[in-house]
Amino acid sequence: MEEIITIFRVLLLVSLVVCAIATALSKRVMTAVIVFTSYSIVMAVVWLLLRSPDLAITEAAVGAGVNGVLFFLTLRKLHLIDKDFKDDETAKSNAEVNENEEN
């Protein structure tokens, strides 16, 4: 049983490093944010294995939840996601409207 847990632990750590490298190397911010959210979830499991359930709960809520929401909201504010859902022209006109309103 101990060996299995150790193997599992190593697997999780490897996936953490892979996620981190993927976040660092991906050129699109959107991809990086998504990968980072998964990184946080893996981190929560790692902390559970380190016998720190307090940390696991906090990391799952804060790292994956709030942080992810904030990143996506920012991307949306910058109109970097809008284009996924709308056709290009609406996004562009929205951006212009936004710019005018801000100024």
Next chain:
Amino acid sequence: MEFIKNFPFITIVLSLFCSVICYAFKDKKARFVTYFLLIISSCMSFSVIMYNLFSETGYFAYRMGHYDAPIGNEISAGLLEPFFALLFEIVIFLSITGGYKRLQKDVEESKQRFFYIMINLTHAALMSLCYTNDIYTAYVFIEICTIASCALLMSSKRTRSLVAATRYTIFSLIGSSLVLIGIVLLYSVTGHLLFPNIFETIQALWATGEYTNPLTIALGLIISGLAIKSGMFPFHWWMPDTYGTATPCASGILSGVVSKGYIFLLLKMIYRVIGPQIFLESGINNILLVFGVCGMIVGSVSAIRTSNITFMTAYSSAAQIGYIYMGIGLGTKEALLAALFQIVAHSLTKPMLFLAAGGLSDTVGGKQDFDSLRSSAHYNKPSGIAFAAGALSMVGIPIFAGFVPKMLFSISAFGHGFKTYIVLLALAISTILNVIYFLRTLVNIYSPAIVDIPREKIHFSKIKVFTVVVIVMAIVNLTVGLHSQPIISLFEKGIEIFINIR
């Protein structure tokens, strides 16, 4: 009289509490709360100095909780800690009173409340950095200080200052992450978080030769982190942008107080956590000495090359911080005394220079280059006088505060072999460079104009408070310069306590 022992903790908690109160109030009330807090807490810091001066040991540790160290948390006060707390409070008070008029212009009216909240939080964080006796508490309050000082920069209306704030934030983040990992490494080899316990464990570990490598790395990481945050030589490039674009009050606080707070924490780390012996053995002091000397020269050269008055003042900050690191790098008690006095002189002078530079640039509609600023001192006389006083103090003319540390540095430099020559040479070169750029600026602001731009004559009556503040600052500067002996003897006593009593 034992009640005075509560004062350090009351200062910290009261300023945190006042920041919460300011959140509920409007700007005007928030300002009065801030003034009230600063006055009260300076009185408290002063009484702590007096208490320690006349008590037997001159030092006390105060439990933050019901248990002694290493179980509970602690704060401690010798003579240096309350002295620097008092200094920081006075400087913050003078900067916000002097920079108030300009603040109204630079910060949106609805956002001024947040400015005062941030001042209160910076104050709380600085007090904690002065008094703390726990390494993780220090980290937490470093973070508060970082966020609050970034917010002070961001509060200005101009987008330009946002860009500068971004650079400052990134540098601060790099610094605090290095500090954090250093702290964690220290914890992992010692198993303690409180200064006295870490000190004991480190001495024992160093004697046995165990964990020497991680200890050196941890020390290096903590020192480099704090050095980045306070703007030591290779990392001083954020300074001109940051100090040059913020509102004068914020740049005065940042350069005069916040960076000094980090340096004071660094001193605590070196002398109360690691121990001076290990610091000297690890060889890091030589690196600090070299960087300090380089910073003195490079900062001054950059200041000569720029043609913007606030940028010049900011670069001169980099040079002055180089002096402090040079003193730390020498590693003796005399050099430490000189470095501490340099902190005092610089904290008292830099805000005055920034306020005066702001006042001067007000006469020509916010322009900051030397050509436009010619003859501006005639249009705003108090600013001109203050700038002259500050410049003379920074150059190191006797009777001003800036002279004393230079003298102390040259005294302390003797007896270090080849280091003596380096330090003396650096002092000489740096003083000459200082003379070049400060006197050029002085000549510029008092000589007749060459560019034809609209100028505004600013009369005393319009800037009464500013005038009073600037004159008070100049008088304090002169007093410290003329009567440096009480402060020096206080420092001598304080350094003994700082190094020896835990």
Next chain:
Amino acid sequence: MKKTDFTKNFKEWYEGNLSFDEQLSHNVEDIPVEHKKDEPHHVRKKIRTLQKLENDERKATKFGYRVFSIVFCVIICAVLIGTVNFLPGFADANAPTANEVYEHYVGEGREQTGAVNTVAGMILDYRAFDTLGESFVLFTATCAVLLLLEKAKNAPVKKRETFTFSNDPIICLVVKLIVPIIIVFGVYILFNGHLSPGGGFSGGAILGTGFILFAMAYGEDVAAKVISAKAIKIITICSLSFYCLSKSYSFFTGNEFNGVHSIIGPGTPGDFLSGGLILPLNLAVGFVVCCTMYSFYMVFKRGRLD
């Protein structure tokens, strides 16, 4: 064949050119520069070659920069791993961290603080000053974000955001089902911080995410009616002031020379109302965290607290 597919896909992903996101890359050099039609052919050609050269140069410096940063990363890695090599082993019972402090926290913590969860006892009793600082970090961050993003009070709220989740039947239904559960779970974690894993930070964060989900699904206008800006402000101020005052009391009474003894005892360990100040402090921290998270969301989304 599969291998080439994978390498191609990986390369595309690495370049940021996957089919669904070709438009989204904001690398400026990718955007083609428009040429004026009336320029003569050779001029256009020359411009193009120049641009190509410039692009190549930029790519070369970019490549150099990338290589340099990777080398930097490897150096830092090497130094730090070299340091780790000298540290005590992982999961070692004789490590320097397993010292008398730890034994005191676990062994005596239950009797001294009344908390069954040692972590809660540690952060809210033995080392409460850190936690006080920590909740003020959150407060500072809230103020800083408000300073940066808050709009004037009478500025109109933009109606142009046509895409909200409240139009989506699946998301709306799932959120309706899930939000009460999340909030109840958050409250449970918050109130049982001294008895089970959790406490102020985790419970507050969960509550905060619950409210954020609520605001997302029902629209911010509805959420603003339920949780007003004033309520957020009042809760934050009250919690922080309570934290300050109660901790001042316990710091003050913690030192014998003041001659005052704390009237707050640890209670019976394991009871719901036990642990002295830990339960109320957990609540205060939880409310602060919750309000902070929720107000981050609202300020980012709408530029103000409600």
Next chain:
Amino acid sequence: MNFLINYEEVTSMILFAIGFTMLVFSKNIMKKILGLNIMDTGVYLFLASMGYIEDKLTPIVPPTGEVNALDYINPIPAGLVLTGIVVSVSFSALMLALTVRLYKKYRTLNLDEIYEKCSKEDEEE
């Protein structure tokens, strides 16, 4: 060779190095923020792995009866990390707010371009 025993610490240091490199060298400001988060979690992983001891329990003691301290893992790192996680959230929120403001003005996330545009503006002034 301590690396193989200390695999948890080694991983955390790798994470720290990756995050630190992202924070220092990435030109995209969003990437910098992600790097900051990765770096912080790396340090926290290091800290948490300091507290873990083989074959010991989560530090939640029974309400009654004898408590043998040596049966439980070290709670100190967990407490420190708990307070630390909140710092990184605050910082990322602050930086994201800054990003929004900068993007509104300069329409780019690339910091070099922002500095360039900014200095151009200065010259125009």
